[in-house]
Amino acid sequence: MTEKNRPIYEKHNSFVEIRHQNNDLLAVSMKRIAELSDKEDCLKNLSEPHRPIFDQLCKDLLSPTPENNRPCFSLSPNVVEEIATVSDADLPRYLVHRYRYEIYPQNRILDAYPPYLQIEPTSICNFRCVFCFETDPTFSDKSHGFMGQMSLDLFKQIIDQAVGNIEFISLASRGEPLICKDIVPMLEYTRGKFLNLKINTNASLLDEEKCHAILSGGVKTVVFSADAATEPLYSKLRVNGNLATVLSNIERFQKIRQIQYSNLPVITRVSGVKFSDEQDINSMQKVWGDLVDQVAFVQYNPWENVYSQPANGISKPCSDLWRRMFVWWDGQANPCDVDYKSTLSKGFLKDLDLTELWRSADYEELRADHLNNKRESRKPCTACTVI
DSSP states (O other), X not given: OOGGGSOOBOGGGOEEEEEESOOOOHHHHHHHHHHHHTOGGGGTTSOGGGHHHHHHHHXXXXXXXXXXXXXXXXXXXXXXXXXXXXOTTTHHHHHHHHHHHHTHHHHTOOOSSOSEEEEOSBSOOSOOOXXXXXXXXXXXXXXXXXXXXXXXXHHHHHHHHHTTTOOEEEEOSSSOGGGSTTHHHHHHHHXXXXXXXXXXXXXXXXXXXXXXXXXXXXXXXXXXXXXXXXTTHHHHHSTTOOXXXXXXHHHHHHHHHHHHOTTOOOEEEEEEEEOOTTOOHHHHHHHHTTTSSEEEEEEOOOOTTGGGSOOOOOOSOOTHHHHEEEEOTTSEEESOSSSTTOTTOOEETTTSOHHHHHTOHHXXXXXXXXXXXXXXXXXXXXXXXXO
């Protein structure tokens, strides 16, 4: 089997299908960008190194001329919806950082900070979803040392380093973030600091206090993880989950949002992993569509058993090495979440700061191995399908 025919997982383009409430925003977004590109006062918030990036993305969007197969920046439907939540003053910065997120990994470009940072408030999860590495007892058993919660002080330290340097942040990774005992003050501390702060939650613990913390904090995108709209399929996939509880909690969130935060520029999404032929986007849309802005399925990534899988022969470099960095609950930095046991860890924030970790010699050596067709020399990269 050739690499082209092997199953691969494109992290930045992982939607199998996504349904939007508003599909008529592209023309409006392009008009805004064209107008901003001609107004010098709208670009005053761009740093000097970001000005040529903005010029290039405007050229890609407004006057596209493919050059030697150079990746061309474009606007996907979910990005168009994000743009609608961004003010004119912040839009040039948003576009620059979106360009860094999408184009830098394709061109293998690095600067001082990752385009995207995922912060893990906790590695603990109350679910055992069939497609998740939490089903691996060598990971989730507390005796193995992988389980824990981030302290508020460490969280603040990470946020303080990221502000002004990284604009795209996710509060999620190996565990359920709402389990973290300090999640409410953590959310409060992010208020007004990032252009796009996302939180992923299974919504099982989404009580009224946490609804307000999310809506009054700095969150711009809320992703509710749900893979089905009916029982028994929901509980079959999300083991330990209860669909009625989750549905009630999301209904509460939507009611609070509509009544008390009606003008808040936040995007909500119900997103599931497309794991089984039984899952159907139409039934998802029917149940969840009136409660959120988007309903989606993402590709299934077989990471729950990656350490025991044989080499798959994929040699293309992993784009996440140029796109994002993960920080676990204990301050450990990791290149990806497929490596959920941190065999590729690049150090701890107690020893190095974010930019030192991102540009560390160990990180650069890992990138070089991927670029030089030595992906098979790294585990779990050799069995991973992410490119």
